[in-house]
Every structure is written in C-alpha cells, then in structure tokens.
Amino acid sequence: MNVIEAKGLGKWYRKQGVGLPTLAGALPRWLSGGKADGFWALRDINFSVRQGQTVGVIGPNGSGKSSLLGLIAQTMVPTEGTVRSAGRISALLELGAGFHADLSGRENIFLNAAILGIPREDIRRRFDHIVDFAGLREFIDMPVKHYSSGMYVRLAFSVAVEMNPDILLIDEVLAVGDMAFQMKCLDRIRQFQKKGKTILFVSHALETVEEFCSDVLLIHEGRMIMQGNPSDVIFAYLKQYMVRIGLLNVEEHGTREIEMRSIRLLDEKGAETATFDSGSAMTIEIGYYARRRIAKPVFGFNIKTGNGFYVFGSNTQIAKVPIAAVEGAGRVRLRIAPLTLKQGRFFLSLAVHSWDHAVQYHRQEDLHPFLIRDVSGDKGVFQLNCAWEHQPTP
C-alpha cells in the first residue's frame, strides 16, 4: 500500500528581497503592474512510498529536499500537483521548535508535546522516563533559557521521540548533537523501522542513508533525478554532484598527450560501485588513450578523506612496475586488497605523468569519490592489523 504519493508536485517561490516584506515595498510593484519573479524550488516530482519503507532523500544544498518534506508535512501548499499521504505524520524537523525560553523544562515538555500532537496523557505517564532520558532531572524546573545548548537539544529530542506517528519525516536532525546523541537518534529510527513505520529521511550523511534506507530519491535543482536502491543512487550522486561542490580541489588538467578516458571502481565481483566494505577488495581500472608513442609513463593515485587529509599515495614508479611505453588505447588496473580504509567518504586522485615528473599528461584531482562502509566497531581512518594478548601473572 502506498502511504505517500506525489504526482506532478511543484513548488514555486517568489524571489524575496533583503529584509522583510512590506506594503511600502509591494505598492510600487502593484502600481507598475510588474509580475514578481520567482523560481521553482521543486517541479515535476513523482514518487510513491510504500507502508514500512524507509526512504532517503539526498541532493546538494538548496536542491529542494526540505521543501519536499514541508509539502508532505503540509506546512506548505504545493503550487501545482498533489501529494497525498495516509496516516498521521510527524516531523522531526527542528528540535525545540516552540520551546519558550522563560518556561521551565517541565512546562516546555508539555507545550512541545502539544505542538507535536502527542496526547497529554502519554506525556504524563511517560514524564519520568522523558526526564531521565534527557538526563535533566535536577534542572527540570529551571527556565530553559539557562540550559546549555546540549541540554536544550536533549530535552527537545526526548520529547520528540515520544511521538508515535504512522509516517515520520526526519530532516537532518542527526547533524546536531554529539556522537552519543546521534547513536540515540539512530537507535530510535531502528525502533520505528521494527514497528513497521514509514520513514522519510533527508540527510547528507550518505553512510547513514545507505545503512537505513531501502530506497533513495536524488533531487537536484528541484527535479527528481533518480529513484532507486541506495547504492546506485548514492553512486550516481557522488559521481555527478558531490565533486562539483568543491570540498577539495576537484580539477582536471594536463597536456592530454595521454588521456585517462574511463575510470571505473570495481568491487570484488567486478561490478562498478562507489561503496566498498572495509576489508574487501577494490580495483581501479583506468582506460587511457595515448595520442603518440610515449616511453616510460608513470601512473599514480592518491586517496584523501573528505576534509582533505592525505591518506595514501603511490605510483607505478615507486611500486617498481615500470611501463615501457604506451601508444593508442590501453588499460591500467590497480588492485587494493584488502582495502583497509575505515568508515567514511574518500576521494581518489589519478595522474599520469612522465618518468621525471616534468610533464603532467593528465591529472584528475579528487575527482572520484567513494564511500567505505564499515561494520566493525573499530574507529579511525585506517585499519591497523592488531592482535590482543593477555597474560595473567602466574
């Protein structure tokens, strides 16, 4: 059964100037008969979500993800098309919306619950649990304006998780709070999944999206680019859009005497992917084309983390696998096994240059993003081979 169904959904916004709208500002526009110019934040969105599905929504900033959730949550009205939903919707959009600074934690719990549509009886019954979950027992009668921001969020979250909707909308809530808080959030999402609730999940944390979602929508510039299984959609997203937003010095240059024409990242089964399990094998396949005969070219690569930390780099010269000469088309393969990177987003750079580094034929800096999924509990960027030993004193 489809619980959410969007048909030809579109949202048009008037372009707002700086400052607030005023009558004094609107009058000249009316008098001159000018039409306000605007833009489509969303257009032609068609999708459906089945009961019990967890659907991720990904896309660059400003692509219309939050507008989409707003339309589903009915806080906004579509300009064209329809979005239909069956069941009670709750939105975990902004924690602490409606908190009042002068009221105590206790009063805010009840107020916030009323805003979120949680029955008063439920809150009364679960009050102690909520307070303990937030860890704020001794501060509960203090006005929340004296709370630290962490306490504030904790209180808001412990109220919000008492919601019991049929459809839960989550907008980047996980981005706030520390690790422990995020774990609690994720835990709560798992509980919702177990109960067979439908979840729509907007996030930039692609690893989390891939872990939780059975289906992912990719939105870009208000259009739905793709809907499908998480690894395919995330792969397409990373490949097409992530590199554009310039976390790193994404660029390509060189004389192109040797050109890297096709780059493929392959998993153990030889399938192209952008998500690898930590500890599995990764094969990088470079299809090149040399315009003339070039002797002793050097192919190299390096891997950086999302924030530019240089993890590892090497080339055919260092590895002592010299290539005598290239001419025309050919292929270079690099196998990394085991892939000892840990959970996170990484960027692959590739280069081909002359033996003496004097001529850069073709460089692709940070052009190939990929994700590592890690199920072990180990922390860090890199897996170290380690073994514990314990010897009790005899």
Next chain:
Amino acid sequence: MVKIITDITRHGDLIRNLVARDLKIRYRGSILGFLWTILNPLFMAIIYIVFLRLLVGRGGGIIQNEDIIIGVFAWQFTMQCVNSGMNCVTGNASLVKKVYFPRIILPLAVNISALVNFLLTLVVQWVLVAILLMAKGAFLEPATLWVPLMSLYHLLFNFSLALLVAAANVYFRDTQHIVNLLMSAWFFMSPVMYPLSLVETVARAHPWIGQLYMLNPMTGIITGYRALQVPGVAFPWTAASIAGLLLPLVILVIAYIVFQRAQRYFSDLL
C-alpha cells in the same frame, strides 16, 4: 465553519497549552505581573478623567467617571487582542514553518488568553465602578451579570480583527505601523472617553454621520457594557445600532475566509 469547530476540538490540548504559555509568561515576567494589566487601563482612565475635567471645567462634566473606566477597560481588551494577534504568526515563525497544525489556533490562543486577562481585570473594574456609583448613592445594575456573556461577543469581534492583522502582518511587516495609526484614529471615533450623547447632537444635524457612527461595532459594544452596568445609561435601539451589533458576525466570516486563504502561504513568507 464546520472545519473551524473540528480544528478546535481536535487541537484542544494545543490551544490549552498555548493559552497557558501566554498567561504564564505574562504573569511571570515581572513581579507586578497581573498588576500591570490592571494599572495600564487604570492610569489611562485616570489621565482621561483628569484632563477631561481640566478641559471641560468643573461645571458640567460631560461624561461620568465610571463610563470612562468601563470604556477604557473594554478598549484595552480590543487593543490587546489586536496587538497580540498581530505577532502571533510572525512571532512563531519557526513553529509555523516546521510543524503542521491549523494556523487559526495561534490567533485563537492569544485571544483566549486576552479574554482570561480581561475577565480578571473586569473584577477590578466592577469594584471601581461600584465605588464611584456608591459615592452618588447608586448601585451596579443587576444586568451587570450579563457582562461576561457580552465579553464573549466582544471577543468574537476582537478575534476577527486579530485574524485580519495576523494574516496581513505576515504579508506586510509594516502592518504594525498602519494598524497603530488606525487604532488611534478609531479610539477617537469610538465612545471610549466620551458618552454617546456627545455624538447625538452632531447626529441630529447630519443624520448620516450618526448612522455611520452607530455602525462602528465598538460603539455598540462599549455602550452595551455601560448600559448593562450603569443605571441611567440606555442602549439606543435603532436600525443602525442593531446593524452595528450584528456587523461583527459578518466581519468574522470575512476575516475567517481571508485568514484561511492567506495561511496557505504563511510558511513561504515567514
């Protein structure tokens, strides 16, 4: 109209909480708390009384002090509903953008809390009027008991104004300034600090002015309050005054339709 009833009953919990929030904040913010809400109309009344005496001279007081007090307290109720209605949507922008609930709950909640506030000040108003009357050897009319009911009707009118300004303020933030101007003009066009008899002399010369004046709902409401409480004040039952009493119902329907249309785009504009 059916929708508004279901909206209200379904979100009774939220309305209760918002009203409680409003009242708690008002009475907690300062030590004088509730006292300020009484001192405000009281000082206003005293200022009018003193200056009217100075202007008109000691000879023939054209308005009785108790009439001024009743007028000012009632006017204050409307002012409070309009002012709090003005900010009830814009002041809760994050809520409106993020959470779905019938938007009409916001102006409704601030108006209900203004009503609670008014009923509390009404007690003080009664004491004052009773003392002033007693000084003349008179008593409050038994019909005074109808005043709370009258204030419910008054609330309907205030609520429709609140709906209009709440919606307008989302679209144009200078609504506040415009409304402030209109309110001060309206203050003088309503019999707050003068009795209806003052207008009647003008109305005799230009009947249409008198008719128009009676159409002003505040004329009927304030005169109604006086007629219920003060002996010797009669409500002028004419076609125009009855129309003026019924006008709030028409305005309420219009305001409701305007608000419901406007609220569709609140989250776009906030």
